[in-house]
Amino acid sequence: MHIRKKTIHFRLNGELVSAEVASHQNLVELLQNLFDLFGARESCGQGLCGCCTVLVDGRSVSGCLYLASFVDGTSVQTVEGLADGQRLDPVQEAFIEAGAFQCGFCTPGFLLMTKQLLDAHPEPNEDQICHYLSGNLCRCASYPEIIRAVKLAASKREKLLS
Amino acid sequence: MMPTTTAPGGQVGRSVPRLEAVAKVTGRAEYVHHMRLPRMLMGKIVRSTVAHGRLKNIDLGEALKVPGVHRIVTRDDLVKVVPHPYYGPAFHDQPILAIDKVRYVGEPVAVVLASDPHVAEQAAQLVVVDYEELPAVFDEVEAADSLVVVHEELKPAGTFPDLKHLHGVRDTNIALDFRLCRGNPDRAFADADYVFEHTFRTQQVLHVPLEPYVSIAETNGLSMTIHTASQSPSFVRLEIARLLGWPENRVRVQVPFLGGGFGGKLYIKLEALVAALALIVMRPVKIALPMEEQFYTLTKHASTFRIKSAVGKDGRVTARECEIWWNGGAYADIGPRVSQKSGFTAPGPYDIDNVKIASYALYTNLPPAGALRGFGIPQLVWAYESHSDLIARALGIDPLAFRRKNLLRNGRPQATGTVVQDMGADACLERVAALMQWDAPFDRGASPVRRGRGIAIGFKASISPTTSVAVVNVSADGSCTLYCGTVDMGQGSDTALAQIVAEVLNIPAETVRVVHSDTDVTPYDMATLGSRSTFHMGHAVKFAAEDARQKLEALAAEVGLPRGSNQPTRELFMRKYKMQAGNIIGMGSFIPPYTPPDHDTGQSDNITPFWMVGATGVELEVDTETGHVRILKMINVADVGRSINPGIVETQLSGAAIMQLGFTTTEKMQFEAGQVTNASLADYKIPGFLDLPAVIVNEVIDSHQHNGPFGAKGVGESGTFAVSPAIANAIEDAVGVRITSLPITPEAVYLALRASRSGAIEN
Numbered sequence: 052m053h054i055r056k057k058t059i060h061f062r063l064n065g066e067l068v069s070a071e072v073a074s075h076q077n078l079v080e081l082l083q084n085l086f087d088l089f090g091a092r093e094s095c096g097q098g099l100c101g102c103c104t105v106l107v108d109g110r111s112v113s114g115c116l117y118l119a120s121f122v123d124g125t126s127v128q129t130v131e132g133l134a135d136g137q138r139l140d141p142v143q144e145a146f147i148e149a150g151a152f153q154c155g156f157c158t159p160g161f162l163l164m165t166k167q168l169l170d171a172h173p174e175p176n177e178d179q180i181c182h183y184l185s186g187n188l189c190r191c192a193s194y195p196e197i198i199r200a201v202k203l204a205a206s207k208r209e210k211l212l213s
Numbered sequence: 214m215m216p217t218t219t220a221p222g223g224q225v226g227r228s229v230p231r232l233e234a235v236a237k238v239t240g241r242a243e244y245v246h247h248m249r250l251p252r253m254l255m256g257k258i259v260r261s262t263v264a265h266g267r268l269k270n271i272d273l274g275e276a277l278k279v280p281g282v283h284r285i286v287t288r289d290d291l292v293k294v295v296p297h298p299y300y301g302p303a304f305h306d307q308p309i310l311a312i313d314k315v316r317y318v319g320e321p322v323a324v325v326l327a328s329d330p331h332v333a334e335q336a337a338q339l340v341v342v343d344y345e346e347l348p349a350v351f352d353e354v355e356a357a358d359s360l361v362v363v364h365e366e367l368k369p370a371g372t373f374p375d376l377k378h379l380h381g382v383r384d385t386n387i388a389l390d391f392r393l394c395r396g397n398p399d400r401a402f403a404d405a406d407y408v409f410e411h412t413f414r415t416q417q418v419l420h421v422p423l424e425p426y427v428s429i430a431e432t433n434g435l436s437m438t439i440h441t442a443s444q445s446p447s448f449v450r451l452e453i454a455r456l457l458g459w460p461e462n463r464v465r466v467q468v469p470f471l472g473g474g475f476g477g478k479l480y481i482k483l484e485a486l487v488a489a490l491a492l493i494v495m496r497p498v499k500i501a502l503p504m505e506e507q508f509y510t511l512t513k514h515a516s517t518f519r520i521k522s523a524v525g526k527d528g529r530v531t532a533r534e535c536e537i538w539w540n541g542g543a544y545a546d547i548g549p550r551v552s553q554k555s556g557f558t559a560p561g562p563y564d565i566d567n568v569k570i571a572s573y574a575l576y577t578n579l580p581p582a583g584a585l586r587g588f589g590i591p592q593l594v595w596a597y598e599s600h601s602d603l604i605a606r607a608l609g610i611d612p613l614a615f616r617r618k619n620l621l622r623n624g625r626p627q628a629t630g631t632v633v634q635d636m637g638a639d640a641c642l643e644r645v646a647a648l649m650q651w652d653a654p655f656d657r658g659a660s661p662v663r664r665g666r667g668i669a670i671g672f673k674a675s676i677s678p679t680t681s682v683a684v685v686n687v688s689a690d691g692s693c694t695l696y697c698g699t700v701d702m703g704q705g706s707d708t709a710l711a712q713i714v715a716e717v718l719n720i721p722a723e724t725v726r727v728v729h730s731d732t733d734v735t736p737y738d739m740a741t742l743g744s745r746s747t748f749h750m751g752h753a754v755k756f757a758a759e760d761a762r763q764k765l766e767a768l769a770a771e772v773g774l775p776r777g778s779n780q781p782t783r784e785l786f787m788r789k790y791k792m793q794a795g796n797i798i799g800m801g802s803f804i805p806p807y808t809p810p811d812h813d814t815g816q817s818d819n820i821t822p823f824w825m826v827g828a829t830g831v832e833l834e835v836d837t838e839t840g841h842v843r844i845l846k847m848i849n850v851a852d853v854g855r856s857i858n859p860g861i862v863e864t865q866l867s868g869a870a871i872m873q874l875g876f877t878t879t880e881k882m883q884f885e886a887g888q889v890t891n892a893s894l895a896d897y898k899i900p901g902f903l904d905l906p907a908v909i910v911n912e913v914i915d916s917h918q919h920n921g922p923f924g925a926k927g928v929g930e931s932g933t934f935a936v937s938p939a940i941a942n943a944i945e946d947a948v949g950v951r952i953t954s955l956p957i958t959p960e961a962v963y964l965a966l967r968a969s970r971s972g973a974i975e976n
Contacts, residue, residue: 092423150861
């Protein structure tokens with residue numbers, strides 16, 4: 052198997068990094084194999100479940116479908132970059148307080164989608180929440196708790212701003 | 214006695230946030246999925262392409278030419294390290310790799326090993342396997358007397374006394390026939406005012422944990438460590454030890470968090486395969502299944518249930534006959550237990566004097582079936598609660614009144630003869646009815662969208678008799694560690710068990726450290742299944758904490774402190790050892806009393822230590838032009854005993870009910886000649902945000918299980934029991950058609966509306 056490699060440079064959770072990636076490698080493989088970041092996980096492998104959600108320049112992508120080489124020159128944020136040291140992001144706090152996860156495998160994806168949702172719509176209503184997060188699946192079905200968590204996160208972020 | 218100066222109190226009954234919450238929201242919780250070891254090889258499984266056939270030649274020529282392939286392992290290599298490579302909890306029927314026959318499409322035949330998983334995947338596609346195809350059987354009812362035999366001879370494992378009589382039985386697909394007879398059903402049917410008989414079917418579905426099956430083995434040839442996403446580390450240890458002919462203490466099984474389990478990750482899944490592979494290549498081996506291959510691993514039984522009732526003019530059910538065929542697929546897994554342990558509840562939570570049950574575990578040429586959140590109960594409730602409504606409607610009795618009249622109440626014998634205690638069937642039913650405002654006028658909508666409501670109730674016995682052992686370690690600074698084999702797969706067991714320790718030792722639950730399953734360290738536990746952990750492990754943990762408390766009191770006396778002295782624990786150790794040193798180890802073990810059912814009659818005076826109840830009420834609307842069903846309200850009420858952690862209990866009920874909503878409305882494995890044709894989340898639809906009922910209410914009744922730890926019992930499955938029939942009952946209430954097979958798709962409803970010839974709906 053002839054594998055073509057390319058060196059890419061990007062910002063990962065705020066830090067400038069570079070990596071040599073093969074043309075077939077996806078973003079999850081890049082994060083796991085070269086940076087030991089495991090918060091983005093491959094589950095369905097088809098971009099349908101959202102477990103591998105990563106923000107690239109602030110936009111969510113499915114890390115299992117997104118080629119690693121595409122992040123060249125971008126800024127990548129993973130769940131590991133949400134907290135500031137030991138201080139959790141309001142979205143993380145809200146998910147804990149609302150009990151919005153069980154096994155936790157899908158949680159990083161939901162957290163990042165929620166962050167993107169609240170960046171775009173600081174006060175989402177229930178319909179917006181459901182539609183926005185409909186690309187993320189939770190087999191433990193903590194959906195009602197996630198809706199509560201998103202609302203709670205919205206109010207936490209508003210308090211922080213005011 | 215413990216490090217805090219103020220008594221925290223009230224640890225049980227408090228909604229403590231999950232102990233691992235921060236790890237889960239920062240992406241740092243450990244899963245086997247993430248784990249990698251130095252020199253580790255990745256395995257890719259080559260799977261059978263035929264449903265039933267003799268395995269002929271396996272041609273590895275082209276595959277071995279792929280650069281980077283380390284080795285390709287087949288049956289010939291396997292039997293050199295594991296001479297008798299058959300495993301299973303009930304039957305030793307499942308080969309680690311196919312030996313002489315393949316019995317379903319997707320059965321493992323060979324494994325390609327490579328450092329790069331992409332290389333292994335590419336080479337796996339180049340392995341050419343020849344089969345001599347045999348006729349196959351797929352339907353569970355046909356399998357009962359089919360000439361096609363999946364296994365030539367039955368091979369019970371010997372662990373269950375009630376399977377011993379099956380040893381060496383030949384030429385049958387019936388892995389177990391459980392029978393129960395109580396009273397005189399034949400006479401009651403002959404004397405009945407009315408007899409009702411219906412047949413209901415459920416489809417094959419699967420667990421779909423978002424962390425698919427994954428296991429790693431490493432060995433030095435003398436000992437073996439297996440890191441696996443398993444709900445049953447103790448079983449994995451003893452089964453791997455048995456396969457290798459090693460003592461248990463040479464096999465170590467470690468389990469971190471699971472990304473969901475739901476009954477799938479029980480017994481042996483990939484563990485025996487990675488263990489054998491690691492021994493063959495003497496390097497660590499990992500197999501992580503992609504989503505598609507979950508569909509070839511374990512499923513939930515499809516079933517056919519023929520139910521017949523004798524009913525008096527007053528609406529009393531005087532006799533019931535239940536015949537259930539469980540489609541177990543190609544290997545028994547825990548299927549025969551499902552047939553028996555759930556089979557005896559087939560008449561439902563009703564007080565019926567004359568009962569006859571036959572429950573058959575069947576082999577077919579489909580992917581194996583096992584436990585899935587309810588252990589057969591949701592399939593049974595689907596039938597008996599649909600049947601309840603059909604009888605009530607035929608007799609012109611309100612469905613709630615019909616249930617009230619026949620309900621099994623405390624102090625009365627269940628079909629096994631066991632007198633029920635602490636079973637809140639009546640309280641659950643009444644609470645659902647009250648929340649539904651059953652007696653209030655109901656808006657039935659207008660054409661073309663009609664509204665209806667339905668109610669259903671199910672119950673389950675605990676899986677008995679099973680053992681749990683726990684250790685509580687108090688360190689010299691007073692901090693406390695719990696060692697137990699219960700696996701936290703999302704149900705919150707770490708937190709609930711820490712609360713039990715905390716309650717006994719009077720410390721905050723948040724300060725208790727829970728050590729995850731590591732069979733070198735944590736003691737035996739039968740498995741995390743069947744809603745058994747809160748009750749069984751809860752007891753063991755409570756006993757261990759009480760043992761530690763007594764030892765601390767003895768230590769206090771030994772160092773000369775008066776009884777009831779409020780000295781911090783660290784002071785006790787300091788006085789005894791003159792420095793921060795030493796431990797107090799508390800030990801607890803638990804197995805509940807149990808009487809096995811009589812082989813011929815199924816009768817037992819103590820069939821279970823506790824009963825679980827789940828009731829559901831549904832309001833929905835049906836679009837009569839499209840068959841589309843929209844659920845407006847779903848109410849789930851359960852008897853869980855006392856809630857150890859009310860917040861997590863509610864999440865469990867809600868999650869279970871929504872999962873069952875998927876099994877009711879969208880999920881179905883589609884097959885063509887035994888080949889599953891929708892093995893992806895694109896084609897197999899699990900519930901998402903847009904599938905939620907508009908309103909979900911989850912409640913527990915006020916309850917106290919007299920023999921439970923702090924009055925608690927199980928909760929993980931109860932939310933699943935009654936969802937499916939409540940929906941079918943509501944659909945009939947709305948539009949007058951009865952769906953008897955799951956799933957209830959818009960197509961199924963539309964076709965039933967067309968078939969009903971009831972032009973009145975539309976005109």
